[in-house]
Every structure is written in structure tokens, then in C-alpha cells.
Amino acid sequence: MTALFVTRRLPIDVRAEAPPEIEVRVFGEDRPPTGSEIAREARGCAALLTLVSDPVDDALLEALPTVRHVAQVAVGYDNVDVEACRRRGVLVTHTPDVLTDATADLAFTLVLAVARRVREGEALLRSGRFEGWSPTMLLGVELSGRTLGVYGFGRIGRAVARRARGFGMRVLYTSRSGAPAEVEASLEATRVPFEALLEQSDVLSIHAPLDERTRGRFGAAELAAMKSGAILVNTARGPIVDEGALAAALAGGHLFGAGLDVFEREPEVHPALLGRDDVVLLPHLGSATEAARQRMARTALADAVRVARGEPPAHVVPELR
Numbered sequence: 613m614t615a616l617f618v619t620r621r622l623p624i625d626v627r628a629e630a631p632p633e634i635e636v637r638v639f640g641e642d643r644p645p646t647g648s649e650i651a652r653e654a655r656g657c658a659a660l661l662t663l664v665s666d667p668v669d670d671a672l673l674e675a676l677p678t679v680r681h682v683a684q685v686a687v688g689y690d691n692v693d694v695e696a697c698r699r700r701g702v703l704v705t706h707t708p709d710v711l712t713d714a715t716a717d718l719a720f721t722l723v724l725a726v727a728r729r730v731r732e733g734e735a736l737l738r739s740g741r742f743e744g745w746s747p748t749m750l751l752g753v754e755l756s757g758r759t760l761g762v763y764g765f766g767r768i769g770r771a772v773a774r775r776a777r778g779f780g781m782r783v784l785y786t787s788r789s790g791a792p793a794e795v796e797a798s799l800e801a802t803r804v805p806f807e808a809l810l811e812q813s814d815v816l817s818i819h820a821p822l823d824e825r826t827r828g829r830f831g832a833a834e835l836a837a838m839k840s841g842a843i844l845v846n847t848a849r850g851p852i853v854d855e856g857a858l859a860a861a862l863a864g865g866h867l868f869g870a871g872l873d874v875f876e877r878e879p880e881v882h883p884a885l886l887g888r889d890d891v892v893l894l895p896h897l898g899s900a901t902e903a904a905r906q907r908m909a910r911t912a913l914a915d916a917v918r919v920a921r922g923e924p925p926a927h928v929v930p931e932l933r
């Protein structure tokens with residue numbers, strides 16, 4: 613019987629949904645297991661169902677020689693050393709598509725929350741300091757007629773662009789390869805160099821994967837090159853933005869505000885950001901709808917079942933295709 617180790621309780625009952633030929637073991641506590649706990653509890657397993665909080669590195673693979681498949685329950689898989697998996701002949705799959713709208717909704721929630729100073733307004737009201745309507749209180753910025761810059765124009769970036777079009781925004785984007793002409797046409801989106809994206813975006817939303825090319829991509833120089841009064845939103849991966857530099861750019865008044873769902877040293881948040889009123893901070897909720905999280909778990913499980921049955925999985929990560 614093939615055994616599968618699930619590193620965290622998921623929003624579906626994996627044991628009940630897996631076919632009888634697969635033995636499912638689930639980590640017993642509702643916290644990310646350490647590498648040595650995974651190595652101990654997954655001993656003898658053929659596959660792991662992993663989450664963004666599980667570092668799957670060469671040492672773990674070495675400790676688990678029976679593992680042939682890492683089924684990541686997320687679209688991003690920067691926690692998995694894909695090169696080490698390739699060397700060891702371990703398959704890596706992920707869960708694209710099923711969380712696109714959930715994540716784009718959350719990115720746009722942050723855009724609106726920062727632009728309209730939702731956090732400050734709510735805090736004012738709850739503190740009992742609201743003394744009635746004022747023509748000058750908490751004035752924000754309008755989105756209509758402004759420019760959205762999308763850094764990374766894959767599924768989620770395009771879904772955010774679609775939302776922005778509904779708000780009357782112009783769309784610019786930067787990506788490694790250009791989008792097909794019909795996608796550009798339907799979103800009226802224009803591909804521009806990174807420098808132009810920084811200079812022209814009123815709202816800049818990050819949707820690129822974390823890798824060596826994107827790590828630290830938004831540092832002090834890039835933030836300084838952004839349009840004055842712009843909003844930065846990051847729902848991709850924290851290390852793409854230098855949080856200390858972002859806090860400094862906000863403190864200097866160069867940016868209007870920022871919305872962050874992901875952090876450089878997650879779950880820690882840079883202390884200089886925690887104290888700022890112009891920053892909306894969320895605890896990595898991008899895909900956190902019940903439906904999206906269930907689809908993610910089922911997509912990963914379906915690939916684990918395919919691999920266990922000797923069939924090709926549906927969502928191998930691009931580097932291993």
C-alpha cells in the first residue's frame with residue numbers, strides 16, 4: 613500500500629477522500645511540523661502533501677529516500693528545492709488555477725483598503741474618536757483613471773488586471789514573456805519595461821513567483837523610482853520586497869501606502885511596518901476562501917493518486933515539465 617504524509621490538517625478530510633489503496637498519515641498538530649518531524653513521521657511514505665510553510669530541502673529528501681512525489685498544496689513552491697528534487701528524480705506538483713480568483717480578490721481588497729484608508733477609518737470609529745462626518749477626514753485616492761502596474765502577468769496578475777478594468781483603471785504590466793495578444797487586447801494591457809512600470813503605476817501589484825530573479829526586486833532604489841504617492845501591494849511572496857526599505861519609503865512620504873499579505877520573514881513582520889497607519893497587513897490570506905482551499909487540497913491529492921497509480925500527474929511544476 614502506498615503511503616502519503618500530509619503535513620497539516622487541511623480543509624478536506626484527506627483520509628476519507630483518498631482511495632483505499634492509499635494510506636494517509638496526517639501530522640497530528642495544527643502547526644507547521646519541523647523538518648525532523650516530517651522526516652520521522654513520513655518515514656516509508658511515497659509522497660508528501662506539503663504547504664508553503666514546509667521547507668522541502670535536500671536534507672529532508674535525503675532523510676526520506678522512499679518519497680517520489682512532493683505534492684505542494686499551493687501555486688507557489690519556493691519552499692521546495694526543485695533542483696534537489698530533479699537530481700533525486702522526485703516529482704513536484706502544485707495547484708495552479710484553483711486559487712486565482714480568491715487571490716486576485718484579496719489583492720484588490722488591499723488596493724481598495726489602502727486607497728480608501730479603510731484601516732484608519734475603522735480604527736477611528738472603534739476608538740470612539742469619530743465625532744461625525746467631516747469634509748476633510750481621511751481623504752483617500754480614487755482608482756478610476758489611474759494606472760495599475762502588474763509585476764508578473766500570469767494567471768493571478770491577469771485576474772487582478774481584469775478587476776482593475778472594472779474600476780476604470782489603465783493596465784501596464786511587466787513579465788518575463790509577454791502575454792498573448794488576445795489577453796493584452798481583452799485587458800487593454802500594455803507590456804512595459806520594469807523602470808516604466810515603477811515610474812507610471814499609481815498602484816503597483818506584485819504577482820511574480822519568488823526566485824533568484826525576483827528576490828529583493830523592490831529595494832530602496834526601486835521604491836524611490838516609483839511614482840510619488842503610489843500604492844504598493846504584495847500578495848505574492850514577502851522576500852520580493854525589502855520591508856525595511858518599504859517602511860523608509862513610507863516614512864519619507866514618497867508612497868501613499870502599502871498593502872501586504874506576505875512578509876520577508878513570515879510570520880514575522882518588520883516592526884517599522886507594524887506601527888504605520890498607511891499600511892494594511894494581512895496574515896497570508898490570499899487563497900483563504902473555503903472553496904479555494906478545498907480545491908487546492910483536492911488538486912494536490914488528485915495528483916498524488918495519479919502518481920501512486922503510475923499515471924502522469926496533471927500539475928507538474930514548470931521546471932520539471
Ligand code: DGY
Pocket residue numbers: 664685686687688689711848898899900
Ligand atoms: C500559494 O498558493 O502560493 C499561496 O501563497 C498559498 O495560499
